[in-house]
Amino acid sequence: MINGRFATAIHILTLLAREEGDVASSYIAGSININPVLVRKEISVLRDAGFVATQEGKNGGSRLAVRPSKIRLSDLYKIIYREGLFTHSKNMPNQHCAVGRRIGTIMDNLNVEAEQALLKRLHAISIQDLLDKV
Template structure:
């Protein structure tokens, strides 16, 4: 099953930047058509990585922990995604087989290049950049 947390949280973070206000878990849950508990759990992961902060109480909620131009897509990705971005498993049935070793070497090399490109692309785009795509300055 595909993990949509990155796209959904980028959506939320851009809205938070554009609105410039504190957003409650309930408001974010409505935005994402999900449960506030799911929002709190996911936002807690972002908070642990210094992307958002939270305040309690009557006017409490979630805010960006640093300026939107200082939060990259890669920052959000790393906060939410564990492991490798690709789920292509290597074969290990016949480790002494030169064909299996060649196939695995090709796959590892290609995935490594793709992961580097993905990381570089994600690092080059900030929440503020995404907001400018929506509302050009």
């Protein structure tokens, strides 16, 4: 299922790559125009993945833990979409129907091909590439 988390993670990392020092979640939230709680949630995911370092407290914030040129969008994709972006219905089709009996396998193969193509393209793009466009 497509959601805004991927774009949010990219936004956070690109903003952190642009700023010097620790950046407050409220500042990041203002840039994205979302609630700081959602920012902190995504930052914790990015921190657990090793992309972000955080400092708690009044003067705390977040900063990149890795050079922006080392962070590939394919890495972010894998963090956000652990089960894959392309999934099909969990509903079991009618196995007595010729289409229902085969559509799951057909879709699984198509989804794998599409995801591999997407990952290949995303691997070619780093946070530094995005920062250069900003």
